[in-house]
Amino acid sequence: MRLEKLMTLEPRPSQHFVETTFIRDVVERALSYLRCGFAVNLSGPSGVGKTTLALHIAARLFRPVVLIYGDEQFGSTDIMGGLSGYRYRRVVDNFIHSVTKTEEDFSRHWVDSRLVTACKMGYTLVYDEFTRSRPEANNVLLAALEERVLALPNETSYVKVDPRFSAIFTSNPEEYAGVYKSQDALRDRMVTIYLDQYDEETESAITAAKSGLPGKEAKKIVQLVRRIREDDNIPVRPTARASIAIAKILAALNLKTDFSDPYIRAVVIDVISSHINGSEARKSTLESLKKILASTAIRGVS
Numbered sequence: 001m002r003l004e005k006l007m008t009l010e011p012r013p014s015q016h017f018v019e020t021t022f023i024r025d026v027v028e029r030a031l032s033y034l035r036c037g038f039a040v041n042l043s044g045p046s047g048v049g050k051t052t053l054a055l056h057i058a059a060r061l062f063r064p065v066v067l068i069y070g071d072e073q074f075g076s077t078d079i080m081g082g083l084s085g086y087r088y089r090r091v092v093d094n095f096i097h098s099v100t101k102t103e104e105d106f107s108r109h110w111v112d113s114r115l116v117t118a119c120k121m122g123y124t125l126v127y128d129e130f131t132r133s134r135p136e137a138n139n140v141l142l143a144a145l146e147e148r149v150l151a152l153p154n155e156t157s158y159v160k161v162d163p164r165f166s167a168i169f170t171s172n173p174e175e176y177a178g179v180y181k182s183q184d185a186l187r188d189r190m191v192t193i194y195l196d197q198y199d200e201e202t203e204s205a206i207t208a209a210k211s212g213l214p215g216k217e218a219k220k221i222v223q224l225v226r227r228i229r230e231d232d233n234i235p236v237r238p239t240a241r242a243s244i245a246i247a248k249i250l251a252a253l254n255l256k257t258d259f260s261d262p263y264i265r266a267v268v269i270d271v272i273s274s275h276i277n278g279s280e281a282r283k284s285t286l287e288s289l290k291k292i293l294a295s296t297a298i299r300g301v302s
Contacts (some may be wrong), residue, residue, distance in 0.1 A: 010064055018057055018209050026193060027110050028256045030168070033191045038143050039167040041187075044195035046245040047239025049206070050170040052126050053195075054190040058124045058168055066118040066125050070132030070179065115140070119150055121162030131171045132196075133184075135183045141167075145189040200226065202238045213246035224296055228272060233288040235281050238272050246273045259296045268293060 019027070030040045038055070043052045060067045118125040130138060143149050146160040169190060172179050198206070200222060208218035225243045228234055249267050250257060258264060267287050275280050 005183045008143040017052075018202065018205045020199075022199050022202045022207055023053070026195070027057055029059065030193060031060055034061065034166045034168070039169060039190035041169040041171055041192040042172070042195055042233065043171045043192050045237070046172060046176070046241060047241035048195050048197065049240065050195060051126075052124050053170045054128070058126050058166075061124050063164060063166070064121070064123045066123050068114055068125065068127045068130075070127065071133060072132055072180075074137040080108040088091075089233045100159050106274045109164040115144070116150060116152065116159070119144055120159060121164050123161030125165070126155075127167065127169045129172060129179075130169045131174070131179045131182050133180070136178055137184075138182070138186060142185055142189065174271070180225075189283055197226075197229065197237075198240060203243060206240055207243040207247050208245045211251045213247040213251040217250070217257040218243070218247050221250075221258075224259065224268065224292070225272075227292055228289065231288055231292065234285050236272070236275050236285075242271050259293050265290075265293050 023080055030042070033040050034057075042054055042087055050260070055065070114124060114208070117123065140150065144149070144161055144165075145167060148163075148165075149158040151158050152163060167190075170184070174181050197203070200219075203226070204215065204219040204222045208215045211218060213221075222240075222243045225238050229237045246268055249271075250264065255261070255264060259268070269286065272289060273282055273285055276285050
């Protein structure tokens with residue numbers, strides 16, 4: 001099997017992918033930008049489904065997909081490729097029995113990176129959380145996106161980027177730990193679609209689809225999580241991922257969404273407070289969550 005095949009994915013639009021009006025709008029906008037020759041950056045907090053959405057958009061382009069994950073350890077070799085391995089050749093000449101002649105030769109061979117493969121073959125690049133890589137490591141993308149050429153370190157000539165090449169990026173907000181501020185020159189070469197939290201319809205549909213919980217029950221969980229998200233006394237903003245986690249637990253245990261049930265309250269508190277650091281913050285969050293849960297149990301959710 002060729003190396004290019006080993007480095008690519010061939011995603012197909014999933015029948016289970018949730019497409020609400022909001023999602024369809026994002027997908028169609030992204031596809032229009034890509035078809036106009038622009039790169040697309042899906043930017044937003046963790047848990048909103050940027051990677052899933054990026055792969056779905058890539059599947060709609062009907063080209064093999066090359067996937068790269070951002071990493072602060074990335075250097076130019078990781079992005080562009082480099083010399084790899086040794087080829088060893090040893091020749092022993094004993095034509096004259098009293099004389100032995102030995103020749104040894106070491107050589108290394110060049111291996112293209114995923115980016116170079118995508119550019120050469122016209123594949124779709126999905127660069128997930130690209131701002132986790134140091135800005136200088138991403139400099140090579142500038143010419144690939146604008147001038148549509150790549151200069152390989154092992155060659156004197158430029159590699160022309162295939163016209164079918166497309167690039168989809170995802171990124172987290174700059175205030176996240178381990179996230180670098182991307183250079184303005186790279187941002188200027190892409191169209192950024194900002195994804196905050198989904199609307200209630202989309203979040204409910206995703207939660208039901210991912211958990212297997214009935215739509216009505218999933219909606220109750222989403223409404224609760226959205227109330228928690230809007231509470232200024234809670235230092236985290238739980239995403240759709242929190243709704244899905246709670247729904248999956250309830251579905252696995254075959255439980256109804258009843259927030260007067262002490263066990264279900266404990267599940268909600270555990271999931272929401274998982275990402276809170278500091279004993280004081282956890283204590284105040286716990287009190288706020290108890291008030292919201294008590295209010296929800298009394299009033300119910302529509």
